[in-house]
Amino acid sequence: MLDKTNHHMTSAEFREAGREVVDWIADYYDWIEKYPVVPDIEPGDIRKNLPAHPPEKGESFDAMMQDVDQIIMPGITHWQSPNFFAYFPSNTTFPSILGEMISAGLGVQGMVWKTSPACTELETHMMDWMVELLGLPPRFLSSGKGGGVIQDTASSAVLCAMLAARERVTARQSNKTGTPSNLVAYTSTQAHSSVQKAARIAGIGDDRIRLIDVDATFAMNPTALEKAIQEDRLAGLVPFFVSATVGTTSSMAMDDIYSISKVLDDSIWLHVDAAMAGSAAVCPEFRGMHDGVEMADSYCFNPHKWLFTNFDCNCFFVADREALINALSILPEYLRTPEHAAGAIDYRDWQVPLGRRFRALKLWFVVRHYGSKGLQTHVRQHIELAKEFESWVSKSNQFQLVTRRSLNTVCFAHRKGNDATERILQKVNATGKLFASHTKLGDQYTIRMVIGGHNTKHRHVLAAWDHFCSMAEEVVPQ
């Protein structure tokens, strides 16, 4: 099909190959349930089928697609399977894929306004839409002092927040003289490891990040936070950053942002990580989890988790964009463009990398395809399914809840304890019929059932429960 002598795929050839790939993707979703959710392979099994050396001459598109099917697909963990209940979901959807295709086709760089104005302006506009969609406080709107930006992940968002806080608390000295050795950051024992990773990167270090105790619901204890801050101040240290979590990674626990904000003064930057849970705020009835976010300096959530937009798409908001830009802009004033001076946003100054692709397109496609009503429908369905799963667990003679359900996440364990629970989970996952992952809550080995896949329906959740129950009967002596 391809003329390999000119080393260039023509647009006519691309039309044909592109249609094949579109059909390949559609076929994948039509048949996704036929694959084991997790492949049964060992490290090295994929590489051994790949040629040791790159080709000298170009190969045909057909040969490449054949290898996708025969070499790559046997090594895929199917995150988009309706039977994927592990970790947190990383949803993609057809409208999102279409947006990503256009972004790849245009191939523009959005590091400053001028390098593709539409890339920057659509992104700012989508971030403002998100404030409205999630009912977030107006301080995060670009029309005021705040604003939003798309980061790759919540890890990068918390790093940027911490850098902004570091620069603010040192009155813009830390970028010049280095990270002072007296700054202290706080988060809970249940927070995502990215907070600690950010503290390492930013030169704070493990010794000056406090992992605050949690209460019975695995939410940060604000009194313990207040006490830790007081102790550090008495020791001559400078508390500067708190990361609260709305929907922890282990059990979707909800830190009480309002109570946390009450023990902080203005010198401490409050970041809110709602990476997974935030999307639920498209439904007004779940917005209570955000109470107090109007006191936060920054906030983020991941449409690439539960708002059906393919990775990477983290929405990161700040109340004071100048604080962020002060921390991350590398340019002296005289190098700023006229458009920047006129108020145009240069997003390179809002993130760690310089380059950036046109990620707002896919988010725009998703929001427009579903509308707020459609997004609500999907989120509510997942939470209803989780409620039903919770009811099955609570009526079970074999299993019990480890903590109360939160949104779409049910944490449960076998009544006979950790060994039984672990064996059941491993054997259920080994069937390939579903994939769930585990955590430890206190000392308890816990199965996490997270229902957030775009294609997950009632029958998949019911089948998963049946698998857990019959495996329990098989491996745990009654």
Added chain:
Amino acid sequence: MLDKTNHHMTSAEFREAGREVVDWIADYYDWIEKYPVVPDIEPGDIRKNLPAHPPEKGESFDAMMQDVDQIIMPGITHWQSPNFFAYFPSNTTFPSILGEMISAGLGVQGMVWKTSPACTELETHMMDWMVELLGLPPRFLSSGKGGGVIQDTASSAVLCAMLAARERVTARQSNKTGTPSNLVAYTSTQAHSSVQKAARIAGIGDDRIRLIDVDATFAMNPTALEKAIQEDRLAGLVPFFVSATVGTTSSMAMDDIYSISKVLDDSIWLHVDAAMAGSAAVCPEFRGMHDGVEMADSYCFNPHKWLFTNFDCNCFFVADREALINALSILPEYLRTPEHAAGAIDYRDWQVPLGRRFRALKLWFVVRHYGSKGLQTHVRQHIELAKEFESWVSKSNQFQLVTRRSLNTVCFAHRKGNDATERILQKVNATGKLFASHTKLGDQYTIRMVIGGHNTKHRHVLAAWDHFCSMAEEVVPQ
């Protein structure tokens, strides 16, 4: 076309919409020359055409595509235009777009081996292929102690390199106790701003990064570097990191890696940033620029610049992967997976973010589509075109070279000085017929002509030269 009541695009609808998008992309490339390369708009011109509020009800795909054409396209700077000669190129190509489509379709997460083994293994394999394709030293192969990983950008790569260096020089104490206040990093005055940004992020600070003088070719002066290191040591400071540049952003100047390495001892991490120039090493005749890279601790280049793979795709190599993992792994030993213990790579420990998408697919598609011979052909064509452009400048009565051509980059200026040069460039760019950008070399305002667009042919370069010459006649009194 779409049934908007079920809030879900069916696979049949996706097949139809996907074909439309494929044709839209192909049409874009068929007609790309009809657009002004840079749009003539003001900040806010795009946003004012977007609805203030997100829709409640889902909209049709046709409405979305209509808005792409009518609202987005007038705000695009056309990086893929054959008349784009600004900054450095950010190439995409049809095979790369096809790979990105499959990646978006699969929607897998590659943070650890288990979460999609093929994502990790194809990436490791591609990085090994790149070592062979570019003739890089075997120390960067995964079969030894080293290995490669795809980062989003060279900015992130240099940050990771600096973090690995910081942790190594402190005997694994900086992650625990914070960045010590005695570490010093070095790069040249011509290095990319990302080195300084990394030093800020990592808690080093501007006061402890030395921007070393360059020689007449704008390459780092190794003697000046040696002197700076000695002075810092005498002052009780600890030199720990040097970033050398192969192909500087301003003028594609080549630091002499070998001479630089000779003034360093093993306690100093040598990073080599070949973001733009590295791709030229697919041609054996250009590999001299890499002399000495066998002494480097890390190296990176960007296939998303000049190896026809769409953003983001930075290939980052380390000679000692344990040094990188020690700096970036957040997990205690007992949480590592059995597969990790068995030698599987968990790429979350090689980067700042946790999540990561399947970026190796597009690189695989590009290398297989072109083969090493095809990649060489395109790179050689660009360099031949730059040579020809250089010959026109050197014969010109109006313009002159500011420094010698390096690879595909020609730096030139009007003979009447900065004001004339700046006016000519601004007016040429305002025509929309091409886009070139400027730099300052010493005090000289300089036009950079970078010929690296995949679709750029002889006629485009010739037309650009004609535009410069006739604009010079128009705006500069003879």
